[in-house]
Amino acid sequence: MSVQATFTATLVDEWVHAGITDAVICPGSRSTPMALALAARLNVHVRLDERSAGFFALGLSMATGMPTVVCVTSGTAAAELHPAVIEAHQGRVPLIVCTADRPPELHHVGASQTIDQVGLFTTSTRWACDPGVPEESQTRSWRPLAARAFHEAHGGPLGPGPVHLNLAFRDPLVGDPGPLPARPAPASVATAAVSASLGAPLSGTGIIIAGANATDDPAELLLLGTRLGWPVLADPRSGCRVPGTIAAADAIVRAPQAVLPETVVLLGAPWLSKALGGYVSEAAANGARVICVDPWWQWTDPTVVVGEFHHVPAKSWIKAALEGANESPSRVDTGWLETWQIREAAAQGAIDATLGRELSEPLVARVVARHASADDVTVMVAASMPMRDLEWFAPTLEAPPAVMANRGANGIDGVVSTALGIAASGRRTVALLGDLAFLHDVSGLVNVPEAPCTLVVLDNGGGGIFSFLPQAAALDHHRFELLFGTPPTSDVSDVARGFGLEVRDVTTVRELEAALNETSGSTWPSLVRVKVGGRAENVALHDAINQAVCHALT
Numbered sequence: 001m002s003v004q005a006t007f008t009a010t011l012v013d014e015w016v017h018a019g020i021t022d023a024v025i026c027p028g029s030r031s032t033p034m035a036l037a038l039a040a041r042l043n044v045h046v047r048l049d050e051r052s053a054g055f056f057a058l059g060l061s062m063a064t065g066m067p068t069v070v071c072v073t074s075g076t077a078a079a080e081l082h083p084a085v086i087e088a089h090q091g092r093v094p095l096i097v098c099t100a101d102r103p104p105e106l107h108h109v110g111a112s113q114t115i116d117q118v119g120l121f122t123t124s125t126r127w128a129c130d131p132g133v134p135e136e137s138q139t140r141s142w143r144p145l146a147a148r149a150f151h152e153a154h155g156g157p158l159g160p161g162p163v164h165l166n167l168a169f170r171d172p173l174v175g176d177p178g179p180l181p182a183r184p185a186p187a188s189v190a191t192a193a194v195s196a197s198l199g200a201p202l203s204g205t206g207i208i209i210a211g212a213n214a215t216d217d218p219a220e221l222l223l224l225g226t227r228l229g230w231p232v233l234a235d236p237r238s239g240c241r242v243p244g245t246i247a248a249a250d251a252i253v254r255a256p257q258a259v260l261p262e263t264v265v266l267l268g269a270p271w272l273s274k275a276l277g278g279y280v281s282e283a284a285a286n287g288a289r290v291i292c293v294d295p296w297w298q299w300t301d302p303t304v305v306v307g308e309f310h311h312v313p314a315k316s317w318i319k320a321a322l323e324g325a326n327e328s329p330s331r332v333d334t335g336w337l338e339t340w341q342i343r344e345a346a347a348q349g350a351i352d353a354t355l356g357r358e359l360s361e362p363l364v365a366r367v368v369a370r371h372a373s374a375d376d377v378t379v380m381v382a383a384s385m386p387m388r389d390l391e392w393f394a395p396t397l398e399a400p401p402a403v404m405a406n407r408g409a410n411g412i413d414g415v416v417s418t419a420l421g422i423a424a425s426g427r428r429t430v431a432l433l434g435d436l437a438f439l440h441d442v443s444g445l446v447n448v449p450e451a452p453c454t455l456v457v458l459d460n461g462g463g464g465i466f467s468f469l470p471q472a473a474a475l476d477h478h479r480f481e482l483l484f485g486t487p488p489t490s491d492v493s494d495v496a497r498g499f500g501l502e503v504r505d506v507t508t509v510r511e512l513e514a515a516l517n518e519t520s521g522s523t524w525p526s527l528v529r530v531k532v533g534g535r536a537e538n539v540a541l542h543d544a545i546n547q548a549v550c551h552a553l554t
Contacts, residue, residue: 002175028073054084059421091408
């Protein structure tokens, strides 16, 4: 019977009681007590690479909405989790990070796999604790430790995010747990009803911008827009891009005839679109009332001048706003909403006409969105161009798919592993990513897990996003390709086959649609390599789309 085994079993028992279902474990010796306890009670996913494991756990948490426990041994294994911890911190994804550590007597004496792990992720965690080597005298603190770790990760004052438990263990590391400390009776907590103070009534011409996590009830949000006579601009990650909302907002606000609103309501995370951000900033500069609800925008987009922060859950705010619109109806400018809807239809027509049926990066985003909607598939989308193409070109759909992305730190790291983690939750998943993002996280395919995941890799010969930046015009071709374009020398299809994935190479829209349908029923990961035009062609296509929309709106 081992005190360490009892300690770790108590932590896991408390987490199971709270609703945690999954853990990701990397092989290691010092983490044995925690690994054995997790494997005894939770769904365990074993990954070899700690960096990949962190993103795999991140994907599980994104899919389930509950913290996933990720457990690694000491030393650089713990440091490998840092990229995923940063993403969880900035993306508000719940995660419980358990790093094993050497006991105090093995520090500063040259013991192997021993580094200073206290405060390893300090600036990127909701809470961190180093409880020391478990002792029999500490049993009363074990359940509160586990309970606090859960609550800080699941919904602390700053919202969901990662917590770090640095757990020191002594030899012997293998043992059986004894009786667990009793769970204390739950404390009674008085909860006050949430009331959303809207301030001045919502009236005049306005827009509602819905970003990721805006609401879980698109119909209610669309109803609010209809009652106010305001358009709802819906990001694909909001889940609100249904018929009646505005999908082509990025292209519409680029047109010189874009009229500014009197009120802007910001719900959820901000869009990537600089054009839309500039439109809101211009409206604010011209006196528009800008309202931020559950303030994602407050700390993610400093360029937007917000006049009002409503620190309430978005769902409560929408309900209160709808009740206010019903009880005190103001004069609705129906022409304002109709104008937006006419412009949306014209913009979509121009986009379709410009894209045609020739395979391109924007068209792939449209095809993937429609496929995911029809087959109830979750979309995991990489940063850089795939996320932008989905935001700018995914159409409205009766049943829009769930769209997830590592948008906290907005990097391309861990996309493959995150997608596999989402799929490991049981969600059928399509990941849309570029060739560099795929190769960057190829270690996630080592001992590839059984998971219903299709990786759609856009093969455009390098870092497509850089071709849109000033560097592309300012540098000579050789220097630009060396430092930014970075065309891969590894063949995407050959690499995937080397890890045992079934690969389909497609060059037409018809082949892409067939490949997505063929892989949708598989329980194993597969890869669809989409050979698209060069990066310069992609820049020209985006310019042509924006010009076509501007022409259609004049």
